[in-house]
Amino acid sequence: xxxxxxxxxxxxxxxxxxxxxxxxxxxxxxxxxxxxxxxxxxxxxxxxxxxxxxxxxxxxxxxxxxxxxxxxxxxxxxxxxxxxxxxxxxxxxxxxxxxxxxxxxxxxxxxxxxxxxxxxxxxxxxxxxxxxxxxxxxxxxxxxxxxxxxxxxxxxxxxxxxxxxxxxxxxxxxxxxxxxxxxxxxxxxxxxxxxxxxxxxxxxxxxxxxxxxxxxxxxxxxxxxxxxxxxxxxxxxxxxxxxxxxxxxxxxxxxxxxxxxxxxxxxxxxxxxxxxxxxxxxxxxxxxxxxxxxxxxxxxxxxxxxxxxxxxxxxxxxxxxxxxxxxxxxxxxxxxxx
Amino acid sequence: xxxxxxxxxxxxxxxxxxxxxxxxxxxxxxxxxxxxxxxxxxxxxxxxxxxxxxxxxxxxxxxxxxxxxxxxxxxxxxxxxxxxxxxxxxxxxxxxxxxxxxxxxxxxxxxxxxxxxxxxxxxxxxxxxxxxxxxxxxxxxxxxxxxxxxxxxxxxxxxxxxxxxxxxxxxxxxxxxxxxxxxxxxxxxxxxxxxxxxxxxxxxxxxxxxxxxxxxxxxxxxxxxxxxxxxxxxxxxxxxxxxxxxxxxxxxxxxxxxxxxxxxxxxxxxxxxxxxxx
Numbered sequence: 001x002x003x004x005x006x007x008x009x010x011x012x013x014x015x016x017x018x019x020x021x022x023x024x025x026x027x028x029x030x031x032x033x034x035x036x037x038x039x040x041x042x043x044x045x046x047x048x049x050x051x052x053x054x055x056x057x058x059x060x061x062x063x064x065x066x067x068x069x070x071x072x073x074x075x076x077x078x079x080x081x082x083x084x085x086x087x088x089x090x091x092x093x094x095x096x097x098x099x100x101x102x103x104x105x106x107x108x109x110x111x112x113x114x115x116x117x118x119x120x121x122x123x124x125x126x127x128x129x130x131x132x133x134x135x136x137x138x139x140x141x142x143x144x145x146x147x148x149x150x151x152x153x154x155x156x157x158x159x160x161x162x163x164x165x166x167x168x169x170x171x172x173x174x175x176x177x178x179x180x181x182x183x184x185x186x187x188x189x190x191x192x193x194x195x196x197x198x199x200x201x202x203x204x205x206x207x208x209x210x211x212x213x214x215x216x217x218x219x220x221x222x223x224x225x226x227x228x229x230x231x232x233x234x235x236x237x238x239x240x241x242x243x244x245x246x247x248x249x250x251x252x253x254x255x256x257x258x259x260x261x262x263x264x265x266x267x268x269x270x271x272x273x274x275x276x277x278x279x280x281x282x283x284x285x286x287x288x289x290x291x292x293x294x295x296x297x298x299x300x301x302x303x304x305x306x307x308x309x310x311x312x313x314x315x316x317x318x319x320x321x322x323x324x325x326x327x328x329x330x331x332x333x334x335x336x337x338x
Numbered sequence: 339x340x341x342x343x344x345x346x347x348x349x350x351x352x353x354x355x356x357x358x359x360x361x362x363x364x365x366x367x368x369x370x371x372x373x374x375x376x377x378x379x380x381x382x383x384x385x386x387x388x389x390x391x392x393x394x395x396x397x398x399x400x401x402x403x404x405x406x407x408x409x410x411x412x413x414x415x416x417x418x419x420x421x422x423x424x425x426x427x428x429x430x431x432x433x434x435x436x437x438x439x440x441x442x443x444x445x446x447x448x449x450x451x452x453x454x455x456x457x458x459x460x461x462x463x464x465x466x467x468x469x470x471x472x473x474x475x476x477x478x479x480x481x482x483x484x485x486x487x488x489x490x491x492x493x494x495x496x497x498x499x500x501x502x503x504x505x506x507x508x509x510x511x512x513x514x515x516x517x518x519x520x521x522x523x524x525x526x527x528x529x530x531x532x533x534x535x536x537x538x539x540x541x542x543x544x545x546x547x548x549x550x551x552x553x554x555x556x557x558x559x560x561x562x563x564x565x566x567x568x569x570x571x572x573x574x575x576x577x578x579x580x581x582x583x584x585x586x587x588x589x590x591x592x593x594x595x596x597x598x599x600x601x602x603x604x605x606x607x608x609x610x611x612x613x614x615x616x
Binding site: 068069071073076077078080082083110111113114115116117118119221247248249250251252253255260262264267269274275276277278279281283284289293296297300301304305 | 341342343344345346348350369388390391392393394416417420429430431432433552577578579581582584585586587588589590591592593594596599613615616
């Protein structure tokens with residue numbers, strides 16, 4: 001790993017080079033008072049004054065809606081068309097947060113559990129993640145409770161940390177990251193060993209540990225806590241849609257006449273129909289059982305089956321929830337639940 | 339790009355059999371013969387069947403792996419996709435992703451007596467095992483089948499039931515719910531679990547395979563227990579809603595176990611360890 005320095009006024013010179021060279025650059029762009037990851041064509045359109053975007057950046061590898069294959073019915077025959085290579089673009093994610101970058105870990109494990117999901121892998125392998133360490137956090141952030149942190153480099157190809165108004169530390173973490181550095185070699189100088197990244201990072205208190213939650217969940221399936229915590233849940237699914245690690249999806253059909261596509265769309269375990277059988281029988285018939293599934297999947301089933309937790313502590317679900325369910329509070333309660 | 343796991347085999351509907359009101363069996367052959375020759379599956383594996391234009395749905399493969407050259411899909415017309423399958427005519431094409439999931443441990447059952455208990459539309463998943471066993475008849479002991487449906491008309495595989503009835507090496511007990519019998523019905527009248535208790539197959543050196551609606555399974559387990567069947571000798575196949583069938587879409591899990599990857603076949607010992615989420 002190489003540590004470099006870039007002068008603050010050079011950052012956009014470098015970004016302009018990236019935009020010029022790379023087919024697609026995604027960065028937070030203001031939408032009203034909030035921001036979302038969007039394709040940018042101009043370095044000036046990046047929104048730096050938000051802690052995180054409303055949605056995570058997972059759509060770059062796992063789009064909200066994507067074609068799995070297309071087909072055409074020809075008389076009694078059916079012809080199938082695979083997804084074309086042109087659909088997969090080399091992409092730089094600019095100004096991700098550390099909690100965005102680590103989110104690809106669980107997604108990659110889910111999409112490669114025995115069966116390799118080429119569509120995800122093709123997109124993910126073309127991503128270069130440029131993260132910015134967090135100097136601010138809000139009350140929803142809890143990355144330090146789930147193994148992350150405001151300067152955590154896991155999952156990033158490059159991490160930038162603003163040391164002061166003039167200088168930004170650049171940690172080059174992978175070969176993919178190095179290639180981006182090479183686009184503007186003159187922008188960077190070697191970093192002094194004395195530069196202390198930790199001192200400029202946001203302070204985010206540790207409220208619980210993942211292991212505590214995991215241990216408690218082993219005995220909590222029948223706990224009344226699920227009903228208590230989910231009493232106000234509307235089952236709207238917003239938490240799953242903004243989550244960087246939620247990978248549950250639906251497969252639907254889009255057909256017009258003899259032409260059609262099989263389509264994958266984001267889904268949520270919070271929806272009644274998610275598990276409902278055609279007969280009407282539903283293994284998870286109440287919002288309490290669905291909320292339990294959400295927590296159990298992320299903090300019990302995933303670590304047990306995939307050796308990774310399904311939460312990065314980004315806090316997006318809490319920010320997006322229309323009835324103010326705060327996952328960090330709920331997890332703290334589970335950790336302290338007897 | 340190759341190996342797109344969501345692309346189904348294109349299969350041709352070779353033969354359609356109407357089994358019961360709303361229930362049909364489609365006999366399918368691979369359009370691409372080479373794919374067909376390479377295709378292998380085991381009894382218990384399931385498939386994602388698709389009617390192009392409507393979507394995919396999940397059923398166990400209803401034919402036995404020992405019957406080569408085709409697979410069969412038996413379904414009840416209920417929702418959008420099965421209505422699409424129902425509209426297919428012989429010679430038309432549909433999609434199949436298979437084989438998926440685990441299978442019944444037939445090789446472990448060599449030399450054992452087998453007791454099959456099935457209700458209604460749950461005979462199809464079991465028929466793959468029964469036919470497989472009958473095609474390897476010498477390897478197994480007694481074969482007892484207790485099969486029940488609501489009415490005589492609702493019994494599926496009527497032709498095969500006749501064949502099994504006539505075979506000296508199969509003990510078939512077909513039953514219909516009280517009130518579902520016809521004047522010339524010669525089988526039993528009564529609910530499947532009760533008939534199982536009446537028939538009382540021995541649990542000595544025996545395996546029980548149970549498949550049916552949740553209510554039937556619920557009442558069948560205590561009967562088996564009474565007959566002396568140990569949990570490790572009782573098997574069932576779970577049906578949860580699925581989309582991907584390959585452990586990714588996130589809906590079929592029962593606690594930490596994914597029906598699509600760890601199942602659909604589970605022993606009662608495994609079921610006992612799972613939360614009541616199916």
